[in-house]
Amino acid sequence: MATLEGFRDKEFLDQITILNEISGSKDPENLPGLVELLKSPVGDTSIDYMVVNALNAVLSQSESETVAGMADKHPGYRILCIRVAGEYGFASATPTLVKIADSETDPDRLMEVLTSLARISDPGALPIFRKYLEHEDSFISALCIEALGKLRDLSSVSYLKAIIDDSEASDKYEVCDITTWKAVEALAAFDTEDTLAFLVEKLHHKNPTVRRIITDAMTDIGSPVIPLLLAAFEAGDTDMRILTANVLGFIGDKACADGLVAAFDKGLAKDSNVRYALYEALGRVGTMKGIICLVDGLGEEDELTLMAVIGGLEKHVNPGIVAKLTTLVQSASDQGDRIAKAVISSGATNLFDALYENAGAGDGLIAALEQSNDPEIIEEFRNLLLEIGGSRAENDLARLPQPEAASRKALAADDSRSMCAMHKAILTDLEFEPFVAPNGQEAYELIEQGEEFEIIITDMNMPVMDGLELVGKVRNTPGYEDVPIIMVTTESEASQQTLATKTGVTAFITKPFKPEQLKEKINELLA
Structure with a gap:
């Protein structure tokens, strides 16, 4: 005192x-x-x-x-x-x-x-957390759910499952409330086969935000959930296969790649969207079996799928990959041209550097680069050619175009690197300055920084902030009430279009799509 x-x-x-x-x-x-x-x-x-x-x-x-x-x-x-x-x-x-x-x-x-x-x-x-589980104040209820998950109270599992089941009701699925969010995290915290199997089953929840929360939870859990995801992939529909492939890619374990390669061998990747998701996932993991599967994917003709293959190989360049690509690019075939274009559009500088050593392959790559309208891509490869040096590189530098600065801007948000590259190529062809972001949060930050976009393209399912949340925030931003927003979906996500339209999406384009289809849609909306 x-x-x-x-x-x-x-x-x-x-x-x-x-x-x-x-x-x-x-x-x-x-x-x-x-x-x-x-x-x-x-x-x-x-x-x-x-x-x-x-x-x-x-x-x-x-x-x-x-x-x-x-x-x-x-x-x-x-x-x-x-x-x-x-x-x-x-x-x-x-x-x-x-x-x-x-x-x-x-x-x-x-x-x-x-x-x-x-x-x-x-x-x-x-006992006191159980008592207030159904409190009328959702924040109190959510706190109790979180605490029961932390304490691994198995007696509350059925109640938590019921919350998530109920959240898919026709009058509730449009909003992800805090109790649903905490119920997902609590079930993940139990980490039992029963609770994990339930979450895998709910991976294609009607609400995109709930899907994102489940995806994040399973990615954090990692190895224990891999067998359940692989089983769901094998038994699931197209949407489930795409979503489980994404999660397996995020987990990044060798067992994930082995399971996905086995899925290819079983003929479970006939759908182009599923193959695209598998190639993206295999590129993230990078096992020997996965790389062999990606090399086999060099026969893909769809532009976006081929970019996913190239994006995966770019991360794991080795002599075998280079030899295969060299043979294809210098073959003067349609597929060789497609591969060269994919290398350029993807910004695959590691592959370019390795392939350029062969004059034939180098000519194919430069021919593809001459067709690009993307100033960033051209500048990136220009700098690489300067590093490579030599008379051939000097001659190729002289061939590169000098694109004019765009007078209008467009924004694209997608967690797929190859999809972002595709959007950039399409938008530069339409004489936009493209801005790309890997999730809704980073996309919205560009808007908050004062960038003015004439059109916005967004994926539906993304980490951190999904497409619907991004659209909602954009529509509540002064000056963006009427800016056209195109949402990219898979065909089976059509059931979500009503929800997306209510949120503020102007139009949809369904995967797989050709670049010309998206160009036509953009021109239609801006006519």
């Missing part, structure tokens, strides 16, 4: 010094004086705030005093003790907190108590 003796009569700077010293020492002897200052403030906002901080520091070293303070008549001190108990994980506070929560009727105070109990994470609090 001596430290705080005469505190109210001291100068402002002296008071600050004293409180800082107490916060550093955390000496319990100062507790009575600090409690008195809390209950009867000095009246200066800065000092009163520092008193709370000092009291928090002292209570952190006094578990018994903190627990006792939760029964204090002063509401401010009582709440502070409740918060400190949670912040520092005081397990002995659990019975008192449970008793308080059991009779608390004010939602705000109840939230404070439950938050502390969740932080302490004592199984003794399980």
Whole structure:
């Protein structure tokens, strides 16, 4: 108490010094004086705030005093003790907190108590979390769901599954509420075969945001979910195969690649969208079997699918890949031309560098580069040719076009590198300056930075922020109420078009599509 003796009569700077010293020492002897200052403030906002901080520091070293303070008549001190108990994980506070929560009727105070109990994470609090699972305040319910997941309360599994099932009802699926979000994360936290199998089953949830949350959860879980994903791929429809392939690619385990290659061998990738997803996933993993499968994919004629193959090989360049590509590119065949164009459009500088050593292959690549209208692509390969040097490179540099600067801008968002490359090529052909982003969040940041786009193209399923969330934010941004937005979907995602249209999507284009189809759609919307 001596430290705080005469505190109210001291100068402002002296008071600050004293409180800082107490916060550093955390000496319990100062507790009575600090409690008195809390209950009867000095009246200066800065000092009163520092008193709370000092009291928090002292209570952190006094578990018994903190627990006792939760029964204090002063509401401010009582709440502070409740918060400190949670912040520092005081397990002995659990019975008192449970008793308080059991009779608390004010939602705000109840939230404070439950938050502390969740932080302490004592199984003794399980009954109280179960009690408030169905609370009318969704944030309280969500907190209880999260706590039950953390405590692995298997008795709540059926209830959590019911939340997710119910969220697909015709009057609910348009919005991902916080309880659904937390139910997914809680089931993932249980990490049992039953709960993981349920989440895999829900991977194609009607709501894109829920799909993203499930995808993120399974990616974090990793190896335990791989067999379930591979089984779902084999038994699933086109959408399920695309989504499971994406997750397996994100996990990036050797077992993922082996399973996807086996799917190819079983003839389960006849759909072009499925093959595209598999090639993208194999490129992320990079096993020997996967690379062999990608090399086999060099026979693909669809432009986008071939770009996915090239994008995967670009990450794993080796002599065998280079030899195969060299033979194809210098063959003066239609497929050789397609491959050369894919190397250029994908910005595959590693492959270009390796292939250019062969004059025939180099000529094929330069011919494809001459057809590009993308200033960034041309500049990227121009710099590479300068690094390579030599008379042949100098002659090829002279052949490169000098594209004019575009006067209008367009934005494309997609988590697929090859799809972004495709969008860039299409938009530059239409004389746009293209801006691309790997997810909705980064796309929207460009808008927040003041970029003005005449048209926006977005995928539906993306990490971090999905297409629908992006569209919703764009439509609520002044000046973007009427900007055309094209959403890229797979054919079976047509059931989601009503939801997307309500959100603000102007038009759709279905995968697989030819570049000319997207160009026609853009010209139609901007006519």
